[in-house]
Amino acid sequence: MKIPVVDFEACASGEKNPTDEELVRLSAELRAAFTRVGFVYLRNTCVTQEEVDAVMDISKKFFLLPEEVKMPFSRKESNNHGWVSSESERLNPHRPGDLKEAFNIASLEPDENWPSEEILPGFREAQQSFFVQCKDLSLQVLRVMALSLGLDADVFTNEHKLIGSKENGSTLRALYYPPVNYDTVKEGQLRCGEHSDYGSITLVFQSREGGLQVKTRSGDFISAPSIPGTVLINIADLMQRWTGDIFVSAAHRVLLPLPGNVTTRQSLAFFVQPDNEAVIKCYDGSDKYPPIKAVDYLWEHLGDSYGLM
Ligand SMILES: O=C(O)CCC(=O)C(=O)O
Numbered sequence: 123m124k125i126p127v128v129d130f131e132a133c134a135s136g137e138k139n140p141t142d143e144e145l146v147r148l149s150a151e152l153r154a155a156f157t158r159v160g161f162v163y164l165r166n167t168c169v170t171q172e173e174v175d176a177v178m179d180i181s182k183k184f185f186l187l188p189e190e191v192k193m194p195f196s197r198k199e200s201n202n203h204g205w206v207s208s209e210s211e212r213l214n215p216h217r218p219g220d221l222k223e224a225f226n227i228a229s230l231e232p233d234e235n236w237p238s239e240e241i242l243p244g245f246r247e248a249q250q251s252f253f254v255q256c257k258d259l260s261l262q263v264l265r266v267m268a269l270s271l272g273l274d275a276d277v278f279t280n281e282h283k284l285i286g287s288k289e290n291g292s293t294l295r296a297l298y299y300p301p302v303n304y305d306t307v308k309e310g311q312l313r314c315g316e317h318s319d320y321g322s323i324t325l326v327f328q329s330r331e332g333g334l335q336v337k338t339r340s341g342d343f344i345s346a347p348s349i350p351g352t353v354l355i356n357i358a359d360l361m362q363r364w365t366g367d368i369f370v371s372a373a374h375r376v377l378l379p380l381p382g383n384v385t386t387r388q389s390l391a392f393f394v395q396p397d398n399e400a401v402i403k404c405y406d407g408s409d410k411y412p413p414i415k416a417v418d419y420l421w422e423h424l425g426d427s428y429g430l431m
C-alpha cells in the first residue's frame with residue numbers, strides 16, 4: 123500500500139473557481155485516500171517548495187543557537203507557544219522522551235514570546251507568514267473534504283473560523299531532529315514515538331531525509347517519504363470522530379536512523395484544530411463518540427505528551 127499523490131491545482135489557483143468536474147475528481151481522490159490510509163500527498167498547492175525550504179533554513183538557525191539563548195523562549199504550559207527542548211515531549215506516553223526539538227507557533231497574536239530581530243533576523247516574520255499560508259491551504263482542503271462526504275462545503279470551515287487567534291488551538295511546529303548519539307539513547311526511545319494527531323487535519327513538510335512512517339489499517343508501517351513540491355496531509359483524531367470513523371486518524375512515527383548515520387532531520391507540521399468552543403460530534407447524527415469540546419480534547423492529549431497528567 124502507498125500513500126496517494128493528488129493534484130490540488132484546481133483548488134489552489136485563487137483566480138478561478140474549480141469546475142464541477144474538477145471538484146468531483148478531487149473530492150473522490152481525497153475521500154479514497156482519507157478512508158483507506160488517512161494520509162495524502164497534495165501537489166500544486168498554494169505553498170511552494172521555496173517557501174518550505176526558507177522556513178526550514180531559518181528554523182534550523184534557531185535550533186543551532188546555544189541552549190541559553192533558546193531557553194528564554196521555552197514553551198509555556200499556559201499557551202503552548204515556544205521552544206520545546208529535546209526529550210521533553212513524548213508523543214507516545216509509553217516511551218522515553220522524543221529525540222527532537224520543536225518551536226511551536228501557537229497563535230499570531232502580538233503578545234506571544236518571539237526571539238528578537240537581533241537574535242535571529244526574519245525568524246518571526248517567516249514563521250508567521252508560513253502559518254498564514256498553511257491556514258489558507260487547510261481551509262481549502264477542509265472544504266473539499268466536506269464535499270467529498272456529500273456535505274455543504276463549509277460544514278468543517280464553519281468550525282475553523284478563528285485559526286491564528288487564541289480562541290483556536292491550531293499550531294505551526296518547526297521540528298528538528300539532531301544527530302542521534304547511540305551511547306546515550308534510552309531503551310525504546312525514538313525520534314518521534316507512534317501517535318495519532320489530535321485535531322482535524324495536519325499538514326506535514328519533511329526535509330529530504332524523510333523518515334516518517336504511517337500505520338496502515340492492516341497494522342503494518344509503511345514509509346511516507348519526502349516528496350519535494352508536495353505537502354503531506356493526514357486526518358487527526360477529532361476529524362475521525364466527526365466523520366464517525368469514515369476518515370482514519372492513522373498512527374505514525376519517526377524511528378532512529380541506523381547507528382553510524384549522523385544526519386539531522388527537519389519537518390514543519392501545521393496542526394489544524396477546530397475553534398476551542400466547537401463541539402465535535404458525528405456529522406451523521408450517530409452516537410459512536412460522545413460530543414467533545416475541541417479545546418478539552420486538545421489539552422487532555424497535550425497533558426499526556428508533556429507528562430503532566
Ligand atoms: O516530523 C514529522 O515528520 C512528523 C512529526 C509528527 O508526526 C508530529 O509532530 O505530530
Ligand SMILES: [Fe+2]
Nearest residue numbers: 317318319374
Ligand atoms: Fe503527528
